[in-house]
Amino acid sequence: MKYPRIEVRELKKSFDETVILDHINFKVHLGESLVIIGASGSGKSVLTKCIVGLLKPDNGDIFLDGHRLETNSSDNTTVAANSISYVFQNSALFDSLSVIENISFGPQFLNKQNEKDANEIARESMKKLDIHPKFWFMYPKELSSSLRKIVAIARALAVKPKIIIFDEPSTGLDIRASHKLDYLIRESVKNENITAITITHDINSALHIADSIAMLHEGKLIWSGKPSDLKKSSHVEVRRFIKPFLSST
Amino acid sequence: MVLIKHIGRYVLETLGTTGQLVIFFARAISHCFRPPYFYRLILKQVIDIGYYSLPVVGLTTLFSGMVLALQSYNGFTRFSSESAVATVVALSITRELGPVLAGLMVTGRVGSSIAAELGSMKVSDQVDALKILGTNPFDYLIAPRIIACIVCLPILVLIGDIVGVFGGFLVGVYKLNFNPAIYLYQTVSYLEPIDIASGLIKASIFGLLLGIMGCFHGYNCSRGAQGVGLATTNAVVSGCILILIFNYLVTELFFSS
Numbered sequence: 309m310k311y312p313r314i315e316v317r318e319l320k321k322s323f324d325e326t327v328i329l330d331h332i333n334f335k336v337h338l339g340e341s342l343v344i345i346g347a348s349g350s351g352k353s354v355l356t357k358c359i360v361g362l363l364k365p366d367n368g369d370i371f372l373d374g375h376r377l378e379t380n381s382s383d384n385t386t387v388a389a390n391s392i393s394y395v396f397q398n399s400a401l402f403d404s405l406s407v408i409e410n411i412s413f414g415p416q417f418l419n420k421q422n423e424k425d426a427n428e429i430a431r432e433s434m435k436k437l438d439i440h441p442k443f444w445f446m447y448p449k450e451l452s453s454s455l456r457k458i459v460a461i462a463r464a465l466a467v468k469p470k471i472i473i474f475d476e477p478s479t480g481l482d483i484r485a486s487h488k489l490d491y492l493i494r495e496s497v498k499n500e501n502i503t504a505i506t507i508t509h510d511i512n513s514a515l516h517i518a519d520s521i522a523m524l525h526e527g528k529l530i531w532s533g534k535p536s537d538l539k540k541s542s543h544v545e546v547r548r549f550i551k552p553f554l555s556s557t
Numbered sequence: 558m559v560l561i562k563h564i565g566r567y568v569l570e571t572l573g574t575t576g577q578l579v580i581f582f583a584r585a586i587s588h589c590f591r592p593p594y595f596y597r598l599i600l601k602q603v604i605d606i607g608y609y610s611l612p613v614v615g616l617t618t619l620f621s622g623m624v625l626a627l628q629s630y631n632g633f634t635r636f637s638s639e640s641a642v643a644t645v646v647a648l649s650i651t652r653e654l655g656p657v658l659a660g661l662m663v664t665g666r667v668g669s670s671i672a673a674e675l676g677s678m679k680v681s682d683q684v685d686a687l688k689i690l691g692t693n694p695f696d697y698l699i700a701p702r703i704i705a706c707i708v709c710l711p712i713l714v715l716i717g718d719i720v721g722v723f724g725g726f727l728v729g730v731y732k733l734n735f736n737p738a739i740y741l742y743q744t745v746s747y748l749e750p751i752d753i754a755s756g757l758i759k760a761s762i763f764g765l766l767l768g769i770m771g772c773f774h775g776y777n778c779s780r781g782a783q784g785v786g787l788a789t790t791n792a793v794v795s796g797c798i799l800i801l802i803f804n805y806l807v808t809e810l811f812f813s814s
């Protein structure tokens with residue numbers, strides 16, 4: 309039997325008695341692109357951080373290729389799934405490293421390439437994302453926030469992950485850059501068989517990149533299905549969430 | 558009843574933090590002795606922590622040596638034993654003032670900046686990003702800083718000792734009209750290797766303490782706007798207090814018998 313790439317079962321997570329996530333169940337298959345939508349504070353980032361092993365769920369299990377993800381509670385310094393890449397909502401670039409050093413970090417320390425090869429991979433990755441060479445040796449604090457975001461994406465792609473999680477990748481990007489990003493996510497999923505989970509607030513981009521969409525509301529998974537079914541949903545919270553987009557198009 | 562509840566919670570919290578600190582300490586030390594080593598980062602920290610602390614430590618010990626000479630001269634004339642000034646300056650600087658003042662000053666300068674740096678990395682998810690990219694933050698962030706603190710502090714203190722004694726010499730010769738040769742002779746003749754060595758061992762311990770406190774508070778920094786500020790303050794206050802407590806304990810160990 310073939311296992312799903314990612315399977316989440318009965319996930320529950322709370323911080324100091326406030327329940328953030330409850331009864332979360334879903335599967336993502338190889339080469340599939342899942343988009344998670346939901347209002348601010350609905351627990352999207354917490355959910356994806358549980359999947360990479362940065363947060364330990366209180367209850368429930370996460371399986372990657374059928375293997376249960378073990379998260380050491382006292383120290384979560386070793387992330388179990390090193391075939392997963394993660395693009396943080398706030399980019400999280402290393403302040404003390406230049407753009408190229410940020411991007412070659414993963415190839416060098418995660419994939420154990422030597423410094424020269426890692427640099428070569430970083431250059432390729434930067435070219436792929438149209439990062440102009442004049443930025444290559446700058447530091448994150450010198451970049452605009454949208455460029456930081458693109459560098460963070462380049463850093464995540466440079467390790468050639470099997471699974472990649474984007475936490476609001478297009479927030480703060482201009483329309484052209486965000487279209488290009490949607491295209492890039494689509495292409496990576498299709499051509500390189502990457503499994504992607506993308507968090508977004510933008511329904512149009514969700515419809516474009518998703519094979520399936522899941523909606524979180526106050527820590528519960530209230531809807532999931534095909535992109536084409538989203539607009540037909542009769543769930544009141546889903547309708548409320550997508551209404552602004554229906555009227556604008 | 559409410560009071561008991563408050564006290565109970567306070568005791569539990571303190572115990573919890575102490576436990577956390579002990580575990581953190583053990584892990585930090587074990588990662589200092591275990592590869593991978595990031596040599597470039599260790600070197601960078603040595604420069605940041607050691608080299609850039611030189612002016613602070615130098616100024617502190619220089620003026621302390623000068624004041625010490627003045628004060629002890631003032632006191633010793635009352636017993637007409639002015640000749641002890643040089644010896645007293647040398648002993649107090651090497652045994653006590655050098656390590657303690659350097660430790661406190663470096664805690665203010667370095668302990669706070671370690672806490673602020675790690676705290677802001679934590680808050681902006683850079684620590685999580687390290688984990689995702691296959692690097693243990695204890696190897697990459699904490700071990701280099703602690704190694705640098707342990708190595709740099711004795712060197713700083715040794716330099717501080719020399720500068721402090723020199724400060725005493727300046728005051729002794731130019732203000733109190735000691736004969737330079739006699740002053741130097743009196744400085745050296747009563748000074749034993751154990752005086753200097755004990756000071757340097759203290760310095761290493763202080764370096765370890767201030768490094769650990771900076772890293773601990775930075776690494777466990779809470780989110781939100783006050784998180785980093787609070788971490789910095791706690792790192793400095795707890796670092797200074799621990800230095801003073803351990804100063805007593807180590808002195809007792811060396812000189813009680």
Ligand SMILES: Nc1ncnc2c1ncn2[C@@H]1O[C@H](COP(=O)(O)OP(=O)(O)OP(=O)(O)O)[C@@H](O)[C@H]1O
Nearest residue numbers: 323328346347348349350351352353354355397780
């Ligand atoms: N480390 C933490 N400690 C305590 N509470 C947390 C922590 N991380 C997140 N939370 C809380 O969990 C809830 C969900 O946060 P989360 O970041 O997952 O929201 P989100 O859906 O990603 O929202 P946004 O779209 O704004 O990014 C929030 O109320 C937040 O305050």
Ligand SMILES: [Mg+2]
Nearest residue numbers: 352353397475
């Ligand atoms: Mg979020």
